Amino acid sequence: xxxxxxFKRDSSVSRETRDAVLRAxxxxxxxxxxxxxxxxSQRTDFVAVTIPxxxxxxxxxxxxxxxxxxxxxxxQILLGYTNYDIHEEERLIEQLLRRRPEAIVVTGGKHTDRAxxxxxxxxxxxxxxxxxxxxxxxxxxxxxxxxxxxxMVDHFVTAGYRRIAFIGGDDDRDTRGVERRAGFIAAMKxxxxxxxxxxxxxxxxxxxxxxxxxxxxxxxxxxxxEAVICVSDLPAFGALSECQRRSIRVPDQMxxxxxxxxxxxxxxxxxxxxxxxxxxxxxxxxxxxxxxIRDGKPNVDAPARIVIHPELILRQSSR
Amino acid sequence: xxxxxxFKRDSSVSRETRDAVLRAxxxxxxxxxxxxxxxxSQRTDFVAVTIPxxxxxxxxxxxxxxxxxxxxxxxQILLGYTNYDIHEEERLIEQLLRRRPEAIVVTGGKHTDRAxxxxxxxxxxxxxxxxxxxxxxxxxxxxxxxxxxxxMVDHFVTAGYRRIAFIGGDDDRDTRGVERRAGFIAAMKxxxxxxxxxxxxxxxxxxxxxxxxxxxxxxxxxxxxEAVICVSDLPAFGALSECQRRSIRVPDQMxxxxxxxxxxxxxxxxxxxxxxxxxxxxxxxxxxxxxxIRDGKPNVDAPARIVIHPELILRQSSR
DNA sequence: ACACGAAATGTTATCGATAACATAAACAGC
DNA sequence: GCTGTTTATGTTATCGATAACATTTCGTGT
Numbered sequence: 001x002x003x004x005x006x007f008k009r010d011s012s013v014s015r016e017t018r019d020a021v022l023r024a025x026x027x028x029x030x031x032x033x034x035x036x037x038x039x040x041s042q043r044t045d046f047v048a049v050t051i052p053x054x055x056x057x058x059x060x061x062x063x064x065x066x067x068x069x070x071x072x073x074x075x076q077i078l079l080g081y082t083n084y085d086i087h088e089e090e091r092l093i094e095q096l097l098r099r100r101p102e103a104i105v106v107t108g109g110k111h112t113d114r115a116x117x118x119x120x121x122x123x124x125x126x127x128x129x130x131x132x133x134x135x136x137x138x139x140x141x142x143x144x145x146x147x148x149x150x151x152m153v154d155h156f157v158t159a160g161y162r163r164i165a166f167i168g169g170d171d172d173r174d175t176r177g178v179e180r181r182a183g184f185i186a187a188m189k190x191x192x193x194x195x196x197x198x199x200x201x202x203x204x205x206x207x208x209x210x211x212x213x214x215x216x217x218x219x220x221x222x223x224x225x226e227a228v229i230c231v232s233d234l235p236a237f238g239a240l241s242e243c244q245r246r247s248i249r250v251p252d253q254m255x256x257x258x259x260x261x262x263x264x265x266x267x268x269x270x271x272x273x274x275x276x277x278x279x280x281x282x283x284x285x286x287x288x289x290x291x292x293i294r295d296g297k298p299n300v301d302a303p304a305r306i307v308i309h310p311e312l313i314l315r316q317s318s319r
Numbered sequence: 320x321x322x323x324x325x326f327k328r329d330s331s332v333s334r335e336t337r338d339a340v341l342r343a344x345x346x347x348x349x350x351x352x353x354x355x356x357x358x359x360s361q362r363t364d365f366v367a368v369t370i371p372x373x374x375x376x377x378x379x380x381x382x383x384x385x386x387x388x389x390x391x392x393x394x395q396i397l398l399g400y401t402n403y404d405i406h407e408e409e410r411l412i413e414q415l416l417r418r419r420p421e422a423i424v425v426t427g428g429k430h431t432d433r434a435x436x437x438x439x440x441x442x443x444x445x446x447x448x449x450x451x452x453x454x455x456x457x458x459x460x461x462x463x464x465x466x467x468x469x470x471m472v473d474h475f476v477t478a479g480y481r482r483i484a485f486i487g488g489d490d491d492r493d494t495r496g497v498e499r500r501a502g503f504i505a506a507m508k509x510x511x512x513x514x515x516x517x518x519x520x521x522x523x524x525x526x527x528x529x530x531x532x533x534x535x536x537x538x539x540x541x542x543x544x545e546a547v548i549c550v551s552d553l554p555a556f557g558a559l560s561e562c563q564r565r566s567i568r569v570p571d572q573m574x575x576x577x578x579x580x581x582x583x584x585x586x587x588x589x590x591x592x593x594x595x596x597x598x599x600x601x602x603x604x605x606x607x608x609x610x611x612i613r614d615g616k617p618n619v620d621a622p623a624r625i626v627i628h629p630e631l632i633l634r635q636s637s638r
Numbered sequence: 639a640c641a642c643g644a645a646a647t648g649t650t651a652t653c654g655a656t657a658a659c660a661t662a663a664a665c666a667g668c
Numbered sequence: 669g670c671t672g673t674t675t676a677t678g679t680t681a682t683c684g685a686t687a688a689c690a691t692t693t694c695g696t697g698t
Contacts, residue, residue, distance in 0.1 A: 001655090001656075001677070001678060001679080002676085002677060002678080003655090004654095004655055004656060005656095005676095005677090007655095008656095012675070012676060012677085013676070013677080014675080014676065014677095017676080017677085029440045031413075031416050031417060031437075031440075031441070032417045032655085033358075033417065033419060033653090033654055033655070034417040034418050034419070034655090035354060035357045035358045035363060035418065035419055035653085035654080035655090036358050036653070036654035036655045036656085036683090037654080037655050037656070038354045038655090038683090039352075039354045039355050039358050039653090039654080039655080039656095039682095039683050039684070039685095040654080040655050040656045040657075040682065040683050041655075041656060041657080041683085042683070044354060054373075054379045054382055054383050054386070055376055055379045055380065055383060057374055057376075060373045060374045060379065061374065063373055064373050064374060064400070067373070067400055076397070076414065076418075077398065078395070078397070079396065079398050080395075081383070081386055094350075095395065097350050098350060098351045098352065098353040099353050099354065099395075100352060100353070100354055118350075121348045121350075122350070207582060208582050208583060208586040209582065209585070209586055212586055234582075237583070237586065237587075238586055241586050241587055241588050244588040245588055263526060263527050263528065263553075264527060264556070264583060266527075266528070267527040267528055267531055267556065267557055267560050268556075268560055268587075269560050269563040269564055320647070320648060320649080320685090320686075321646085321647060321648080322685090323684095323685055323686060324646095324647090324686095326685095327686095330645095331645065331646060331647085332646070332647080333645080333646065333647095336646080336647085351685085352683090352684055352685070353685090354683085354684080354685090355653090355683070355684035355685040355686085356684080356685050356686070357653090357685090358652090358653045358654070358655095358683090358684080358685080358686095359652065359653050359684080359685050359686045359687075360653085360685075360686060360687080361653070639698100640697105640698085641696105641697090641698090642695105642696090642697090643694105643695095643696090644693100644694085644695080644696100645692100645693080645694070645695090646691100646692080646693065646694085647690100647691080647692070647693085648689105648690075648691065648692080649688100649689085649690070649691090650687105650688090650689085650690095651686100651687090651688090651689105652685100652686085652687080652688100653684105653685095653686090653687100654683105655682100655683095656681100656682085656683090657680105657681090657682085657683100658679100658680090658681090658682100659678105659679085659680085659681105660677105660678075660679070660680095661676100661677080661678070661679090662675100662676080662677070662678085663674105663675080663676070663677085664673100664674080664675070664676085665672105665673085665674075665675090666671100666672085666673075666674085667670105667671090667672090667673100668669105668670090668671090
């Protein structure tokens with residue numbers, strides 16, 4: 001017991017005893033066993049996190065913020081990777097819950113029925129992010145992807161663009177991408193414009209290369225297009241590069257809008273008009289929420305609805 | 320026991336019994352407790368992985384490959400994030416080892432003495448990656464960063480460039496960056512060239528923005544520079560963008576080389592000469608090694624030395 | 639019907655830290 | 669010195685799945 005107390009800096013163990021214990025541990029090569037501690041104390045200090053893809057600077061920012069916020073309080077992130085597939089997500093959630101995390105942060109608000117069931121029964125805080133679900137499972141730190149893109153369309157129309165295309169994924173696996181496309185279509189129709197210039201660029205996540213290819217096809221099939229909105233900055237940059245290869249001037253002959261405010265959009269020439277979804281803030285606020293619930297703050301009984309307000313950033317790739 | 324066996328698909332439990340158990344579990348909302356299983360069986364199915372930064376497509380590729388390779392066999396990755404600091408790495412390794420992972424994959428070959436001690440005493444396979452350590456702790460899946468950059472310098476010199484600069488970090492935290500700079504200096508000296516054009520771009524990881532700033536300072540202070548080699552493709556792209564802003568033609572007036580073969584280098588205009596370090600392969604081979612050791616393959620008694628051969632990729636940003 | 643081996647199910651003790659409780663040591667005050 | 673209180677250390681049972689071993693059930697051959 002004294003060893004146990006010494007390791008968790010319990011005040012009731014004297015300074016000398018603690019130092020002696022730690023010194024002896026070092027000599028013996030003893031390493032504390034969190035597995036046993038977790039089993040007995042029923043506290044694992046794990047927080048489970050699912051993201052669609054590791055190779056995405058936006059999600060990586062969210063995870064970084066979570067990691068920074070939680071590790072300061074001794075919480076470890078258990079990261080899983082759904083590959084933009086809600087069935088894969090279901091399997092993953094089941095695996096993760098077996099580790100008895102103290103909270104779970106999921107990306108998106110669309111899940112299989114069984115995944116919803118598992119999350120609801122888990123008895124731990126559930127936080128949905130990067131989305132604004134109709135029927136949240138618990139807490140939410142997110143925003144409406146459709147609404148964000150609608151604002152960009154509104155801006156483009158106000159700036160005088162009429163023949164606007166959308167470059168996105170070619171299946172419905174990326175639910176945030178689907179939402180963004182839906183927002184594009186709704187906004188175009190609201191303006192009485194043709195919303196049929198939809199270019200399928202590939203399976204999510206859409207890469208720069210796929211964005212470039214899609215732009216090539218768009219230019220071939222509908223050369224009178226005046227502007228294009230992309231599901232993220234990565235295909236947007238690819239589209240920009242294709243314009244450069246074809247000596248099409250941006251924004252004079254073609255305006256381009258992205259999503260996510262990736263670093264590349266700020267640095268490239270011309271820089272990219274985009275939407276900043278505050279990926280880091282999403283993770284930071286989710287971490288703060290988890291810690292607040294853990295500390296039993298009285299005002300966290302009701303599920304939190306933390307709204308992120310994505311910001312339209314106007315840069316050189318559009319008028 | 321029957322429940323336990325049913326859950327791990329033990330052949331000695333009959334099909335009907337197993338189905339009945341699983342059905343009942345679903346009804347009751349039972350979730351298997353991996354913590355207890357880990358404690359008793361002394362198998363956690365965790366593999367610990369430390370990387371400097373999550374927000375780096377190269378390391379993300381390595382982790383993705385590890386994740387894909389290991390999850391197929393039921394192994395979960397426990398990811399930690401050192402922020403390019405070996406003291407942070409030490410703390411992280413200590414935390415991770417408490418979870419009793421079955422193997423640990425670390426990025427880099429430089430560690431604190433205590434970290435080395437902890438890793439050696441852990442009694443699990445240790446794999447160092449992305450480096451070629453003088454005194455490996457165990458297994459290695461990596462390459463010499465210095466040697467890779469030396470080859471790029473050799474190519475640049477052969478192509479006729481003489482006044483070549485290097486853009487890298489301004490401290491020694493990123494040990495791979497330090498190695499690359501050392502390779503640059505050694506190669507320049509071997510050619511009898513001036514190796515003093517070293518531009519410090521900031522703290523690692525060096526961003527595109529910092530690469531652009533560094534290029535600006537280089538152009539101001541040493542306008543006769545003919546070529547620049549960057550510690551990664553991200554500052555290399557930033558440098559390229561700065562040249563575009565200043566209407567400096569690449570590669571005619573300035574050649575640029577990067578490192579890492581990030582997607583952006585292949586897509587941007589002009590595309591970037593770079594070095595492909597096969598990030599995904601590093602993770603894949605590390606995963607294969609872990610599985611082979613786990614299966615007790617007879618030929619894995621000696622520590623593995625798996626050499627990755629980074630490939631110089633010549634593109635439009637250099638002659 | 640019986641024996642016998644294989645298949646299926648059951649019992650008990652255990653992994654290692656810790657909650658809950660018990661006790662000992664140290665330090666007051668009078 | 670004695671009592672009361674604080675501070676420090678010790679004991680025991682426990683978390684839940686499973687290794688090792690034990691027992692029962694089942695199928696087959698005779």
